[in-house]
Amino acid sequence: MTPRIRTHIGLLGLTEAALLSAVSWEGQVSRRFLVERTGFSKSKVVAAIANLLEAGLVRESGPSESTGGRRSEQLTLHPDLGVLLAVDLGATSLDVAVLSLDMTPLASHHEAADVRHGPGPVMTRVKAIMKTLLARLALLPDDVLAVGMGVPGPVAFDSGLLVNPPIMPGWEGFSIRDDLAAILGAPVFVDNDVNVLALGELWAGRRFAENFLVVKVGTGIGCGIVCGGRIYRGADGAAGDVGHICVDPLGPVCHCGNVGCVEAMAAGPAIAKEARAAAESGESAVLAELLKSVGSLTPVEVARASREGDMVATAIIQRSGVLLGRMLASLVNFFNPSHIVLTGGISLMGPLWLASIRQSVYGRSLALSTRHIELRLSRIPDRGGLVGAGVLALNSTLEAAKARSL
Amino acid sequence: MTPRIRTHIGLLGLTEAALLSAVSWEGQVSRRFLVERTGFSKSKVVAAIANLLEAGLVRESGPSESTGGRRSEQLTLHPDLGVLLAVDLGATSLDVAVLSLDMTPLASHHEAADVRHGPGPVMTRVKAIMKTLLARLALLPDDVLAVGMGVPGPVAFDSGLLVNPPIMPGWEGFSIRDDLAAILGAPVFVDNDVNVLALGELWAGRRFAENFLVVKVGTGIGCGIVCGGRIYRGADGAAGDVGHICVDPLGPVCHCGNVGCVEAMAAGPAIAKEARAAAESGESAVLAELLKSVGSLTPVEVARASREGDMVATAIIQRSGVLLGRMLASLVNFFNPSHIVLTGGISLMGPLWLASIRQSVYGRSLALSTRHIELRLSRIPDRGGLVGAGVLALNSTLEAAKARSL
Numbered sequence: 001m002t003p004r005i006r007t008h009i010g011l012l013g014l015t016e017a018a019l020l021s022a023v024s025w026e027g028q029v030s031r032r033f034l035v036e037r038t039g040f041s042k043s044k045v046v047a048a049i050a051n052l053l054e055a056g057l058v059r060e061s062g063p064s065e066s067t068g069g070r071r072s073e074q075l076t077l078h079p080d081l082g083v084l085l086a087v088d089l090g091a092t093s094l095d096v097a098v099l100s101l102d103m104t105p106l107a108s109h110h111e112a113a114d115v116r117h118g119p120g121p122v123m124t125r126v127k128a129i130m131k132t133l134l135a136r137l138a139l140l141p142d143d144v145l146a147v148g149m150g151v152p153g154p155v156a157f158d159s160g161l162l163v164n165p166p167i168m169p170g171w172e173g174f175s176i177r178d179d180l181a182a183i184l185g186a187p188v189f190v191d192n193d194v195n196v197l198a199l200g201e202l203w204a205g206r207r208f209a210e211n212f213l214v215v216k217v218g219t220g221i222g223c224g225i226v227c228g229g230r231i232y233r234g235a236d237g238a239a240g241d242v243g244h245i246c247v248d249p250l251g252p253v254c255h256c257g258n259v260g261c262v263e264a265m266a267a268g269p270a271i272a273k274e275a276r277a278a279a280e281s282g283e284s285a286v287l288a289e290l291l292k293s294v295g296s297l298t299p300v301e302v303a304r305a306s307r308e309g310d311m312v313a314t315a316i317i318q319r320s321g322v323l324l325g326r327m328l329a330s331l332v333n334f335f336n337p338s339h340i341v342l343t344g345g346i347s348l349m350g351p352l353w354l355a356s357i358r359q360s361v362y363g364r365s366l367a368l369s370t371r372h373i374e375l376r377l378s379r380i381p382d383r384g385g386l387v388g389a390g391v392l393a394l395n396s397t398l399e400a401a402k403a404r405s406l
Numbered sequence: 407m408t409p410r411i412r413t414h415i416g417l418l419g420l421t422e423a424a425l426l427s428a429v430s431w432e433g434q435v436s437r438r439f440l441v442e443r444t445g446f447s448k449s450k451v452v453a454a455i456a457n458l459l460e461a462g463l464v465r466e467s468g469p470s471e472s473t474g475g476r477r478s479e480q481l482t483l484h485p486d487l488g489v490l491l492a493v494d495l496g497a498t499s500l501d502v503a504v505l506s507l508d509m510t511p512l513a514s515h516h517e518a519a520d521v522r523h524g525p526g527p528v529m530t531r532v533k534a535i536m537k538t539l540l541a542r543l544a545l546l547p548d549d550v551l552a553v554g555m556g557v558p559g560p561v562a563f564d565s566g567l568l569v570n571p572p573i574m575p576g577w578e579g580f581s582i583r584d585d586l587a588a589i590l591g592a593p594v595f596v597d598n599d600v601n602v603l604a605l606g607e608l609w610a611g612r613r614f615a616e617n618f619l620v621v622k623v624g625t626g627i628g629c630g631i632v633c634g635g636r637i638y639r640g641a642d643g644a645a646g647d648v649g650h651i652c653v654d655p656l657g658p659v660c661h662c663g664n665v666g667c668v669e670a671m672a673a674g675p676a677i678a679k680e681a682r683a684a685a686e687s688g689e690s691a692v693l694a695e696l697l698k699s700v701g702s703l704t705p706v707e708v709a710r711a712s713r714e715g716d717m718v719a720t721a722i723i724q725r726s727g728v729l730l731g732r733m734l735a736s737l738v739n740f741f742n743p744s745h746i747v748l749t750g751g752i753s754l755m756g757p758l759w760l761a762s763i764r765q766s767v768y769g770r771s772l773a774l775s776t777r778h779i780e781l782r783l784s785r786i787p788d789r790g791g792l793v794g795a796g797v798l799a800l801n802s803t804l805e806a807a808k809a810r811s812l
Binding site for chain 2: 154163164209210211212223225227228230232233234235236237238239240241242244245246247248249250256258326327329330331333334335336337338363364365366367368369371372373
């Protein structure tokens with residue numbers, strides 16, 4: 001991106017910023033569609049698009065396929081706007097990618113990481129990988145429009161600082177934004193991993209819904225909330241921390257100190273623990289054999305045992321689904337989402353798990369709330385984090401421009 | 407309101423509509439404050455206010471008290487805008503009021519009602535009372551700027567129709583909006599009672615928070631949700647139906663068919679039932695005596711017995727608080743509100759009930775979510791419904807003007 005273009009983004013009018021945002025979400029779009037989507041008048045849209053073309057922020061990409069009537073010129077973001085840097089930091093993994101403005105990966109890198117080592121070593125790797133990827137594409141730091149990063153802990157979004165991150169000791173108060181800004185001129189946006197996943201789902205479904213939840217089930221359980229088409233973060237940035245909702249007042253003690261937390265009873269470690277107990281007690285011969293051959297039991301083996309007809313494994317999966325469904329039923333009654341999208345490692349356990357969740361949610365939620373609800377698995381389970389980080393970067397940049405132009 | 411003013415509201419620009427809305431929330435406000443509050447530039451505010459003054463929608467009410475420096479002219483809504491009609495329909499009561507634009511009641515009427523009689527008889531009374539109140543103030547239907555009404559059932563807000571209202575058989579698909587529009591030229595807005603209560607709290611606290619909950623505990627339990635400073639209604643208008651969240655998988659069967667619903671265990675009827683059982687079994691002499699002298703036991707008598715030192719009554723109140731707190735803890739973990747405001751008949755039970763709720767919420771929610779949370783009783787327990795209906799009317803009228811000007 002040229003400095004001229006960066007200046008133009010900084011000086012966008014309200015209408016221009018809103019239209020640029022709409023073009024980015026649609027990918028390719030006609031003026032007529034923009035009128036319908038934004039509610040602006042036709043003359044306002046035509047004038048603002050002329051400004052955006054003049055400033056080099058959008059370009060015309062030729063007429064659309066005919067659907068009868070006059071074919072209209074299609075608009076896309078101008079490639080000179082640059083590329084996006086996306087970072088998906090997990091508890092034990094690090095993914096970095098360079099994305100084009102339509103979230104296509106141009107270059108990417110994956111490696112193991114340990115967030116417990118603190119920001120020093122982790123961020124050193126992030127920056128080194130960024131440099132390598134940009135160099136591989138013959139791009140300069142100035143070609144980066146914005147950076148988006150998801151982290152496995154609560155983030156105060158406005159300051160970009162981590163707040164009390166339970167699995168990220170040493171990161172408290174560390175500014176990822178300042179750290180990355182030191183090597184890049186581009187704006188940096190940081191958010192919690194489930195919020196980033198929710199943005200990825202919004203993108204994959206082209207803003208398919210206004211009010212929905214993305215629930216990640218892995219070692220822990222977290223929830224990204226989309227409210228009115230935007231990520232909802234709560235009063236202290238702690239919204240969506242659903243792993244410690246109680247689903248059984250007589251349940252086991254969780255590491256948080258409370259009893260019956262859904263995370264302690266239905267997430268990965270609980271499933272693995274139950275499977276090992278069933279294997280070691282001789283209750284399930286299939287699981288015992290898998291434990292012997294694989295060396296350990298994870299939800300993957302439990303799902304395999306269930307597919308092979310093992311009743312104990314099937315019961316373990318159903319129990320996880322029922323307990324998760326009980327928690328989700330509370331959210332459905334309260335929030336009345338149109339969709340719940342399930343993602344994370346455990347969501348790969350298969351259709352039985354999903355069916356148990358559905359049954360539990362429908363059984364416990366009110367008719368009006370479940371009349372139209374869609375409860376499904378993510379369609380981008382492997383790349384939700386990187387796509388979401390790219391969307392965070394692009395979206396936040398355009399939102400910031402909109403806010404400045406008020 | 408003159409037809410000229412109604413036309414002006416219909417033709418407001420985006421900036422003008424936003425400023426008019428800000429003036430209405432603040433009551434009395436300087437141009438400088440509007441610049442800070444809305445983020446618009448000073449010149450934009452000055453120009454738009456000139457338009458609003460010219461159109462007769464606001465007026466200058468003299469300089470503010472000096473706080474040092476030049477005293478600035480204060481702006482208020484122009485009284486010629488008219489009055490608001492507010493209707494608060496409960497399961498067994500009907501309140502109607504004429505309010506000024508700052509929500510001061512100019513005339514009001516209360517009577518018993520039974521929503522189960524259906525829209526015919528109830529709406530006939532609503533319209534008759536409206537006519538009487540307007541006549542008493544020597545006002546005409548044309549003086550009414552807008553009408554707001556709260557009803558004890560789920561409302562599809564855009565259409566204004568009731569959807570599957572469980573305690574309002576016969577109202578399904580009935581249009582309160584069309585019915586009232588037949589006698590008034592003003593726009594009519596209808597919403598669920600807890601959403602209306604939430605608007606009342608927003609007003610009473612002068613938009614004190616962006617993200618908070620208003621929980622009404624009476625015969626049932628409902629929740630109004632404010633998200634980003636606006637009422638959140640969910641995908642089907644069913645959000646906030648928290649009465650059937652499960653707080654005990656081994657609890658009693660609720661009228662909804664599920665077990666352990668918080669409404670079945672912690673609301674008014676459950677408290678009354680437990681009190682009667684304690685009185686009849688001889689477990690509590692105080693409650694037995696109250697049952698004999700009063701003839702029935704409601705939460706009011708239970709609170710009285712507790713104040714008189716009765717341990718059984720105290721235990722009943724604490725149990726209600728603990729179970730409610732368990733449900734609220736789930737909402738706090740999920741939604742991370744800055745405030746929870748309790749209202750409804752049961753909220754008058756006193757400090758012991760509130761203390762039990764607080765203890766339960768703090769015990770079960772995560773530290774980050776409860777760090778700043780304020781859990782308190784409503785400061786307008788008696789008039790939240792009418793004030794809220796007035797705010798619904800004024801607010802929705804200005805919002806509609808804003809939407810039209812895009």
